Amino acid sequence: MKKIMFACLLMGALLVAMAACGRGEESDLVTVRVSEVMRSVFYAPQYVAIELGFFADEGLNIELFTSDGADRVMTALLTGAADIGFSGPEATIYVFNEGRADFAVTFAQVTKRDGSFLIAREPMPDFTWQDLRGAHVLPGRRGGMPFMALEYVTRAHGLTPGDDVDFDTSIAFAAMVGSFISGNGDFVTAFEPVASTLVLEGRGYVVASVGEASGEIPYTAYYALASFIDANPEIIQGFTNAIARAQVWVQENEPAEIARVIRPWFPDADPVILESAIARYLEIDAFSATPFMTEDSFDRLQRVMESAGELTQRAPFDQLVNNTFAENAVVR
DSSP, X not given: OHHHHHHHHHHHHHHHHXXXXXXXXXXXXXXXXXXXXXXXXXXXXXXXXXXXXXXXXXXXXXXXXXXXSHHHHHHHHHTTSOSEEEEOTHHHHHHHHTTOSSOEEEEEEEEOSOOOEEEESSOOTTOOGGGGTTOEEEOOOXXXXXXXXXXXXXXXXXXXXXXXXXXXXXXXXXXXXXXXXXXXXXXXXXXXXXXXXXXXXXSOEEEEEHHHHHOOOOOEEXXXXXXXXXHOHHHHHHHHHHHHHHHHHHHHSOHHHHHXXXXXXOTTSOHHHHHHHHHHHHHTTOBOSSSOOOHHHHHHHHXXXXXXXXXXXXXXXXXXXXXXXXXXXXXX
16 A cells, blocks of 8 residues: 555656646747737748747747737737737838837738738629629728728729729628628628638639739738837847748748648648648738838838828838848748
8 A cells, every 4th residue: 555655656746747847848938929810821921830830949939819800919919918919010000100109010021912812702704803893892891901902902993992882891800701601792802711611612702812913012910019129129039030930931832731730720621721722822922931021012001001091191111110130030
């Protein structure tokens, strides 16, 4: 009996020691809370960096949560619920123009064009943007990048939203596809893997890429409060290193391999859909090859916002974008 008790005590001590060692290893990593605008294959480099241990190699543990909207991502950042925000950098412009002293600064770009696709109810192999004339479209939240990019494209093709096209902004971004499936609207915009899922299920047909039509824009990027960046440059540099490494990896691998790596973040998605979604994004050259943001692309972003009537005063590139970390990024 004493031997059994001793053995149990010894085993318990070993388990405690092992647990302590595990906690010690985890404590070596600095936890960074990241709020993403939504869960999408569009952000493949982010999931690659997590799954392949690129962040861990930089001493970082990423706590990722989805906020469903750039406005909510920014709210998470401003309230201290997140250390880093991941959405369209238009959110940083809005905050800067409100006069906030500790504003958000972008330090790494991930995607370089709109990632949404225009979905129709019927096949339209000869689709042109003029086909939107008189149509009821579900475009996303007014002021958000999906809405503004689509509006920019329609205006570029001679259509005036509100007059020639009915843009229905009454439906929340996360509910748009469900509303479309239930019969609302002639067209809806959707990101991957939702777009490919609609096609596979026969519920919709991809007729155009908004990103191809709108041109290069710094569509999705990481940003943090200026105070956080100033206080934690080593965290921001390590984070940017991991993203830069993932961007290179995505450029060098096939859709099937990328789909395999990011599959844990899309457990309910059909593997065929994931591969199709990634191939679609690679085809339109959606992913940035490096985290560096150009001033020209930032200028185009502000032109898009002006066209949408969402920007009355331009924000300075040199204050809202810090390319130092991208320039110093080390890819192992």
